[in-house]
Amino acid sequence: MPTTPEAVPSRGEDRERQVQTIFSEIAPRYDLLNHVLSMNIDRAWRRRAVDTLGWTDRPAGTYLDACAGTFDLGLELARRGDFKGRVVASDFARPMLVAGRSKLDGAAVAPVCGDSLRLPFPDDTFDGATVGFGVRNLSDLDAGFCEFHRVLKPGARLVVLEFTVPPNPIVRAGYMLYFTRILPIIGRIVSGHPWAYTYLPESVKEFPGPQELADKLEGAGFAEAGWSLVTFGIAAIHWARKA
Numbered sequence: 001m002p003t004t005p006e007a008v009p010s011r012g013e014d015r016e017r018q019v020q021t022i023f024s025e026i027a028p029r030y031d032l033l034n035h036v037l038s039m040n041i042d043r044a045w046r047r048r049a050v051d052t053l054g055w056t057d058r059p060a061g062t063y064l065d066a067c068a069g070t071f072d073l074g075l076e077l078a079r080r081g082d083f084k085g086r087v088v089a090s091d092f093a094r095p096m097l098v099a100g101r102s103k104l105d106g107a108a109v110a111p112v113c114g115d116s117l118r119l120p121f122p123d124d125t126f127d128g129a130t131v132g133f134g135v136r137n138l139s140d141l142d143a144g145f146c147e148f149h150r151v152l153k154p155g156a157r158l159v160v161l162e163f164t165v166p167p168n169p170i171v172r173a174g175y176m177l178y179f180t181r182i183l184p185i186i187g188r189i190v191s192g193h194p195w196a197y198t199y200l201p202e203s204v205k206e207f208p209g210p211q212e213l214a215d216k217l218e219g220a221g222f223a224e225a226g227w228s229l230v231t232f233g234i235a236a237i238h239w240a241r242k243a
């Protein structure tokens, strides 16, 4: 195992393997750390992401939650009162799916172990798709967006929830201090992983900003790409429609 996050390449199969290894290793502590490190704000972001999906137009539909991890985003949709459909929750780190299994408790969420760059589903399968904090980890973002586009039905929406860098310089300075100095220490202590939570801020810094992401979505064939910043621009909710 590499000992520093610099060893995680920005593209290619090595990145795929290393990302899969990181999440497999931190899986047992992922939920705890997620809510502690985000001070539970992530729950409100997930609610807004699901509100953005437009699932009420097709409440009995089949929805994909890609890079699903321990199912928090998929469950947010599946537990909505009027939701009558099902969520297919895919992730390539099996230990993440295993760690989240006890939360499913009869919810209409079907876990699938699969790579978001080679989704094991036919074209035009889903009535909508979500990705929470997943696309930043893909070894080829453009290929990932093309793959999400492929499996969506025409007219269906993709919603992407992802960290971003706050536009306000004062907020950005405070956020970067927390993200690059404090979060890696708490992450290391609680997860026991030497650098997984150093990789997190590094991956956010390298990641394209909201406009570039919207351009990439349109480049992959999506229409009506837009975004909304949440919590001072710490995160962004992106949306786009398969034309």
Ligand SMILES: C[S@@+](CC[C@H](N)C(=O)[O-])C[C@H]1O[C@@H](n2cnc3c(N)ncnc32)[C@H](O)[C@@H]1O
Binding pocket: 016, 019, 020, 023, 024, 034, 066, 067, 068, 069, 070, 071, 072, 073, 090, 091, 092, 093, 096, 114, 115, 116, 117, 131, 132, 133, 134, 137, 138, 139
């Ligand atoms: C930060 S976690 C997010 C999990 C969950 N969506 C959430 O909101 O908490 C990122 C997840 O993306 C998964 N992932 C990264 N690259 C992937 C790929 N190419 N195919 C499938 N899953 C992937 C990881 O295994 C990990 O579970």
